[in-house]
Amino acid sequence: MKISFSSRFQGYNWKKLQKDLISGLIVGIVAIPLGMAFAIASGVKPEYGLYTTIVAGILISLFGGSKFQIGGPTGAFIPILFAIVMQYGYENLLIAGFMAGVILLFMGIFKLGAVIKFIPRPVTIGFTTGIAVTIFTGQIANFLGLRNLQKHQDLLSNMKELGIHISTINIYSILTALICLVLIILTPKLFRKIPGSLVGLLISTVVASIFYPDKIATIGSTYGAIPKSLPIIHFPALSIEHIQSLIKPAFVIAMLGGIESLLSAVVADGMSGTRHNSNRELIGQGIANMMTPLFGGIPATGAIARTATNIKNGAESPFSGVVHGIVVLLVLFLFAPYASNIPLASMAPILMVVAWNMSERKEFAHVLKTKTAESLVLLITFLLTVFTDLTTAVEVGLILSGIIFVKHMSKLLITAKVLPDPSDKNEKVSAHMVHEQHNCPQISIYTVEGALFFGVANTFEKSIMDEINYKPKVLILRMGNVPYMDTTGEANLSSIVKHFKKHGSTIIISEIQNQPRKMLQKTGLYEIIGQEHFFEKTGDAVCFALTKLNHSQCLGCKHFAFRECHQLSNPRVIVFEPDSIK
Template sequence: MQLEYGLSKLKIKFSGRMEGYNSAILRKDITAGIIVGIVAIPLSLAFAIASGVKPEYGIYTSVIAGLIVALFGGSRVQIAGPTGAFVPILLSIVLLYGYENLLIATFLSGIILLLMGITKLGVLIRFIPRPVTVGFTSGIAVIIFCGQIDTFLGLQGVLKHEYFLQNISEIGRHLHTIHMPSVIVSVICLAVLIICPKLVPALPGPFLGIIASTLVATFFFNGSVETIGSKFGEISTAFPEIRLPQITMDRINLLIGPALAITILGSIESLLSCVVSDEMTGHKHDSNKELVGQGIANIVTPMFGGIAATGAIARTATNIKNGGKTPVAGIIHSLTVLLLVFTLAPLVSRIPLASMAPILMVVAWNMSEQKQFFHLLKTTKSDALVLIITFILTILLDLTVAVGFGLLLAAALFVNRMSDTLSVEKVLPNRNLREKVTPEVVNPYHDCPQISIYTINGALFFGAVETFETTLTQCIKAKPKLLILRLGNVFVLDATAEVALEKIVETFHKEKGLVLITGLKKQPKEILRKSGLYEKLGEQNFYDRTGLAISDALLHIDSEKCLGCKHDAFYECKELSKQLAI
């Protein structure tokens, strides 16, 4: 929205994400915003509790981050707030560094996200392989699901640990403390969550699940099932004051790792959510602007005590399905959360903790991407390997290690595959295929001792340069007078390959030989010009077509060596022999 101030009146000019706005769209935005706000309340409470912080901090995050991303983000319909994907990371940070340092890590992450958006790094999301994203998403889902088992069963005395296996072991040691009233409350909430979308899809399942389970806990198990209020105290009805994080170099050094973990996950999830919303609405988001919005949100939210936020795929989809068209729906969502929670704070405090567990379990199940996981297992072995290793490392270690190793492994396997695609073949004119050179006609009895022609197909880069060097080194040992390199199918040439090519050229020149290049593409030509090899070879030794290169090469051969030669490699050989015989 652009504001243009006149002397007599204020004119509002709608553009970009608000273009064509009218009262009908406003009604849809209000309806969608209210529904998403109702859905967001139980999720915000559950994510905050599971992250090891007070439930109201999840509410602050939904209100502030949701509002800021709606105003400054790059999508028309993105709904931001705390998400399940953040739970393992935030809980780990709280356990290791404490809540105050979590706020600083989130603040630092916001700065990094903002810089990524300003420097237009939003496109980097396209370079993260699908097996990596599915692997860590599924891993996070397993951690969230298993992390709620103790709350679902009402286990007593369970302590939270940093690592997955420690938490599973802790649950196993306390299975004897199962609390049946908590189990009943959890099962009722879970049943509503499963049945509601099938019977009444228009109503928010998490909200109904909490109402039903809270009523059961209140009237049948009054006082025996732990609630939000009994564990965390009453939900405050006052909005928190602004507190600037106390940042020092020591804290930056301590928390830069956690901040990067929040940044990686936040950027990936927010941009994936934008992609999903694009598919549902037909509009195109701005990745860099979205990162700017997410960055601002994660800078401001910690000042109010909120936790890390990102685009929430499920809430964004709910917004779209209920008619949300513009950022106004995101603003209404934030206002709805604010008004409902702070006007109904006493009732929120009576929600059983056992009601939170099924909500998170269902979130984990929905984000686990089982279909994609098993589909990728059936594709290539390399993709399956990346998927499994990323998945296992996410569960056993942490997201940063998993994504980093997954990307390195995917890159290494990709380089290996690309190196296999490079071919370096010796060719000669095929008289059955007019104006074509092919490798199958080359044999010990049909080959020119003075002119060697090689066709290179594929990317000529560091991963494939060994094949290139080995083949041409064998060629050099035969000491041909001219070497013609057909590079018409080489679209990429890197510095390593350029150095290898330069060595080959230098070796040929030392032997008084000549290197001719045909079909050179734009990118390889730029590399050769920048390195100086283009000038060293001489512009006259570059040709658009192989036929012209062969014609000029025949002018530089030692004609006396053609006497008695029976190879008949080129069309001109017979004519050349006749001329020599005369």
């Protein structure tokens, strides 16, 4: 895929550069506390979050498919990355992140960007809300200042740890966390342009440092001093064993990263009036996630809140995202030693607010109120995300959604026996015309409506095969309302054709659409039926069918299913043939 930069900077000038510089500066400041907080919550050192913000932020802006996308570590990744660190270790997390980057790159190259968008909304809301609950509950210990807790992958074990160690509660941690939380909430209301998370972090850190130093856990006391430079590039030690053991977590990282980045790009499109390139976005995400582990960074994706901040502050091009990464790099060089004094209790409210904002609680409640099968999918995905893991939740959610979809689609398939309605001006066929006294013994016409796929193919075949008992001379299938046919539907149709041909019957198909026609041509069934047995209009198909009748059987017949039947039943009777049958 050709990646062009010129179109994204067309008409770029000094005024637009100024806007990008301002927007990039603001977003960079917002990203600093978030980058460290996300890293800590993921079970790694805070500087790794800053490295991710710098490297991934710059590369996603340069190579991604959204003009205003801001990339970096996000809250959605926290439970996944924490579980990987717990199970495989930090070094293997880097390898899994690199592998996820490769997967994303190939997904973009093979144009699979649109496929990710097909994940049902109840599934995405369910696991997003579940992730929010996991993040929120994971910060209770730091908020309360609890000590000596053992970290677990599942929620219930972590909740049990909180109960066991509740006696170690630290009043200074609670005070620090409350100061930070109040400022995070109030700052945007009083000063819209100033990021509340940064204000809360700085002021609560200053208060703790001045009034009760050494009373609460800080980044420095827990993780050591933050280096004021990027680490030396280190290539992951990839091997066949690593690939085999880490392919599943890598795939989960890639899928979540793809989903989050494309959701963020859609939000950006809505806010800016632009249109992103989903495949290019995946390529950009792939490149960023391949490069970030070389600097010790964790997996990254598009960040919806930071992208929205970027647009709101007047960004004009992807250069604002590059500026945001450079700002974080400069802060790392100049102020890294001071970051060691940040209390962990100051980080907790930041992540709790992030969890609250990403919880999609309104959408969650809205889907639940519908009390449909989708509500059940939402609830099960949510509970599995909270109490098991994201992989299981998404797999089960998708399977349930697929079953529900097939069930709904199967109800939409209609296979009805029809005959022309003489009272209709155009003699359209209708099901109500078929009854015991009005049903041609030699010609059966069926209208088929709905997609003919694996979920309904057996029902379709059964309804038609019942006609074998009558052994009609001609079977007409009216397929104008069949928009899609898969190989299962084709196989069942083939079974019908072979059975009727075995009884010496003629199969005629009318009004068939392009996709089903091409499917029959690819499988060879088109030639078996015979090109001369395909008609654009049902009226022409009926006229052809009348030439295949056993006229001796028509003599004396009183069904009169067609206007021609009067003459066929009594050759002495002369009637005018209809203009058309639709």
